[in-house]
Amino acid sequence: xxxxxxxxxxxxxxxxxxxxxxxxxxxxxxxxxxxxxxxxxxxxxxxxxxxxxxxxxxxxxxxxxxxxxxxxxxxxxxxxxxxxxxxxxxxxxxxxxxxxxxxxxxxxxxxxxxxxxxxxxxxxxxxxxxxxxxxxxxxxxxxxxxxxxxxxxxxxxxxxxxxxxxxxxxxxxxxxxx
Numbered sequence: 791x792x793x794x795x796x797x798x799x800x801x802x803x804x805x806x807x808x809x810x811x812x813x814x815x816x817x818x819x820x821x822x823x824x825x826x827x828x829x830x831x832x833x834x835x836x837x838x839x840x841x842x843x844x845x846x847x848x849x850x851x852x853x854x855x856x857x858x859x860x861x862x863x864x865x866x867x868x869x870x871x872x873x874x875x876x877x878x879x880x881x882x883x884x885x886x887x888x889x890x891x892x893x894x895x896x897x898x899x900x901x902x903x904x905x906x907x908x909x910x911x912x913x914x915x916x917x918x919x920x921x922x923x924x925x926x927x928x929x930x931x932x933x934x935x936x937x938x939x940x941x942x943x944x945x946x947x948x949x950x951x952x953x954x955x956x957x958x959x960x961x962x963x964x965x966x967x968x
Contacts, residue, residue: 800925810870812848814965817841820904826964828899832856843889851886851927853893859931861893869920878918887912887957890929890943895961898934902966909960917952922923924948939964 817840820831834840835853846852851865865886873879889911895905916923929943938960945955 807904808870812850814843814847816844819967827901828896828903829858830858830901832861832893832897845885845889849882849885851889853889856893856897859894859898859934861890861897861929863890863893863927863929865925865927866916866960867920867922867925871918872920875917876919878920878922880912880914883918883955884910884912884957885913886925886927886945887929887943887955888959890927891941891957891959892929892961894929894931894943895934895939895959896943898931898939899963903962906964907959908938908962910957911959912955912957914955916952918954922947923950925954935963939963 793930796854822852824832828836829949831840832853833856835842836856842852846863847936849865849871850868853861854864863886867878867882871878871882880893888907891910892905892907899905927943927945929941931939931941933940940960942958943956944953
């Protein structure tokens, strides 16, 4: 077995532990708004009347726009998202895509109706680095039926306009509880 030791000649700044803190507010579940459509709930989040979901604070992204059949998130990448190759972990991309896809579906749902992701297909096209800047993820609902929905989303760089990843989803539509 091979062991690895950090070279003592490596600059200490590169080995200095970093700290990242964040705050979040746990808002009420969407079931607390049985009279609001999915789009109205999402617009309440964008406007700040309903707290952003905590996953966004944890990973560094937020819902910035929602309309009928669309949801847009933006996020900042950084070294806190690194995998062993010093690129942004694919789980960040997958979570960002899943959020935009699900919210695009949610934006077309009537009051009291929910959804859950049943399938997520992600295609990562190029790496993101700590200095890649802000990314934008736009989701669009393609079909929202009585029991299932499909959507697609893309992650692009805000500054460079490059396509970094895209995905599709299938969601189960959850009828209101009686």
